[in-house]
Amino acid sequence: MYHLECIKCGAKYGPDKVIYTCSKCGGLLDVVYDYSEIRLSREDLKGPLSVWKYKALLPVSREPVTLKEGGTPIYHLRSIGKEVGLREAYAKHEGMNPSGSFKDRGMTVGVTKALELGMKSVACASTGNTSASLAVYGARAGIPVIVLLPSGKVALGKVAQALMHGAKVISIKGNFDDALRLVRELCVENGIYLLNSINPYRLEGQKTIGFEIVDYFGWEVPDRIILPVGNAGNITAIFKGLSEMKRLGIIDRVPKMTGIQAEGSAPIAKAIKSGAASIAVEEHPETVATAIRIGDPVNAVKALNAIRASGGTAETVTDEEILAAQKMLATKEGIGVEPASAASVAGLIKLRRMGVIEKDEHVVCVVTGHLLKDPETVIKNCDKPIEVEATKEAIEKALGMKPSIASY
Numbered sequence: 464m465y466h467l468e469c470i471k472c473g474a475k476y477g478p479d480k481v482i483y484t485c486s487k488c489g490g491l492l493d494v495v496y497d498y499s500e501i502r503l504s505r506e507d508l509k510g511p512l513s514v515w516k517y518k519a520l521l522p523v524s525r526e527p528v529t530l531k532e533g534g535t536p537i538y539h540l541r542s543i544g545k546e547v548g549l550r551e552a553y554a555k556h557e558g559m560n561p562s563g564s565f566k567d568r569g570m571t572v573g574v575t576k577a578l579e580l581g582m583k584s585v586a587c588a589s590t591g592n593t594s595a596s597l598a599v600y601g602a603r604a605g606i607p608v609i610v611l612l613p614s615g616k617v618a619l620g621k622v623a624q625a626l627m628h629g630a631k632v633i634s635i636k637g638n639f640d641d642a643l644r645l646v647r648e649l650c651v652e653n654g655i656y657l658l659n660s661i662n663p664y665r666l667e668g669q670k671t672i673g674f675e676i677v678d679y680f681g682w683e684v685p686d687r688i689i690l691p692v693g694n695a696g697n698i699t700a701i702f703k704g705l706s707e708m709k710r711l712g713i714i715d716r717v718p719k720m721t722g723i724q725a726e727g728s729a730p731i732a733k734a735i736k737s738g739a740a741s742i743a744v745e746e747h748p749e750t751v752a753t754a755i756r757i758g759d760p761v762n763a764v765k766a767l768n769a770i771r772a773s774g775g776t777a778e779t780v781t782d783e784e785i786l787a788a789q790k791m792l793a794t795k796e797g798i799g800v801e802p803a804s805a806a807s808v809a810g811l812i813k814l815r816r817m818g819v820i821e822k823d824e825h826v827v828c829v830v831t832g833h834l835l836k837d838p839e840t841v842i843k844n845c846d847k848p849i850e851v852e853a854t855k856e857a858i859e860k861a862l863g864m865k866p867s868i869a870s871y
C-alpha cells in the first residue's frame with residue numbers, strides 16, 4: 464500500500480485523491496509506500512531491465528499503458544574517459560526509449576494512473592520532450608492530450624512528435640514557466656489530469672533509471688550519477704528510488720547526485736554553490752539546450768535536498784561546453800544525444816578538470832534525449848554537406864583524392 468505525503472508539513476492523502484501539491488501548505492507531494500510490507504530482494508529482480516520489472520515499487524495495480532520503455536543501454540565512455548583521466552565513466556542513453564527521452568518512464572506510470580483514477584483527458588506544459596512522450600502514451604491509452612509549448616523555443620523533432628501522435632498543441636507567447644503555471648490552472652479548474660513532474664505518480668516511473676543503473680552493475684552502486692537539470696524531477700526521482708532500495712536493503716548506499724544546468728538557466732546550481740536554502744527564480748532563462756530552459760523548477764525543494772543529502776553537487780556549463788560535449792559524444796563515442804543531454808557529459812568534463820570528480824570514481828552520466836529531437840541545432844553546428852556534380856571525378860576532388868587511374 465501507499466499514500467501521498469507532503470514533504471513540508473507531512474499531511475497525508477489517500478492514493479486515489481487527484482492532487483498535485485499539499486492543500487494545507489502548498490508543499491510538494493511524495494508517494495510513500497508501506498515499506499514494511501514490501502518484500503523485495505536482488506533475487507526477485509533477476510532478468511532484463513525495464514520499467515515494469517520494478518512494479519513492486521510502482522504505485523499502480525492495473526495493466527500498464529506500455530510501449531516497453533526502459534531497458535536503455537549503458538555505454539562505457541572510453542574516449543572521453545581517457546581524455547579526462549577517468550576509467551569508469553559511463554553514459555545511460557535514455558534517448559533509446561520509445562519516444563526518444565526518459566520522460567517515457569514517467570508517462571507509462573502517469574498515464575496508467577490517469578486511467579486508474581478515471582480521468583478523461585491529460586495535459587502538460589513542455590519544453591518538448593514531456594509533450595512528445597505524453598502524446599505517445601495518450602495515443603496508446605486512447606485518451607485526449609493537450610500540450611502547452613513556449614512558442615518558438617521547442618526543438619522541431621519534439622513538436623513533430625506531439626502533432627503526429629494527435630495531441631492538441633497550444634503554442635503560448637511566453638516561456639516554459641508561464642506555460643506550467645497556466646496548465647496547472649487549466650487542469651485543476653477543468654478536471655484534466657496534469658502530467659508534468661509536479662505529479663508525484665509520474666516521478667515514480669522515472670526513479671527506475673536509478674534502479675536500472677545499480678541493477679546493470681550487479682547491485683554495485685556507482686560513486687556518482689550526473690544528470691542535466693531543468694524542472695528537476697529526474698534528479699529527485701532517481702534519488703528517491705535509490706533511497707528506497709537502500710531502505711529495503713537491496714543496496715548499501717546512494718550515489719552522489721550531481722546536477723548540471725546551463726549557465727543562463729541555473730537556479731539550482733546557483734543555490735547549491737552559494738549554500739542558499741532555496742532557489743532564486745531566473746526570470747529570463749536562456750540556453751541553446753531548450754529542454755532545460757527553465758527558470759523556476761517546480762521540484763527545486765526536492766532537488767536541493769537530493770543533492771545535499773547524497774553528498775552530491777551541482778555545476779553550470781556554458782552553451783559552448785554543451786555543444787562541444789554533444790559533438791564529442793557523437794564523434795568519439797558514437798552516441799547521439801540532444802544538447803540538454805550533453806550537459807551531463809559537459810559537467811563530467813568540467814568537474815573532473817576542477818578535481819571535484821576523482822580519477823578512480825565510478826560515474827554514470829544520464830544522457831536524457833536522442834540526437835534527432837533537435838536536428839536544427841545539429842545542422843547549425845556541423846559542416847554543410849559538400850554538393851558536387853554526379854561524377855566520380857568531382858567526388859574524388861571534393862574528398863581531396865588524386866584522380867584514379869581509370870579517369871586518365
Ligand SMILES: Cc1ncc(COP(=O)(O)O)c(C=O)c1O
Pocket residue numbers: 564590592593660691692693694695696697698754755801803804831832
Ligand atoms: C532532454 C532533457 N534533458 C533533461 C531535462 C531535465 O529534466 P528535469 O526537468 O527532470 O530536471 C529535460 C526536461 O526537463 C529534457 O527534456
Ligand SMILES: N[C@@H](CCOP(=O)(O)O)C(=O)O
Pocket residue numbers: 566587588589590591592593594658659660661693694696754755
Ligand atoms: N524538459 C521538460 C520540461 C518539463 O518538465 P517536466 O518533467 O515537469 O514535465 C519537457 O520536456 O517538457
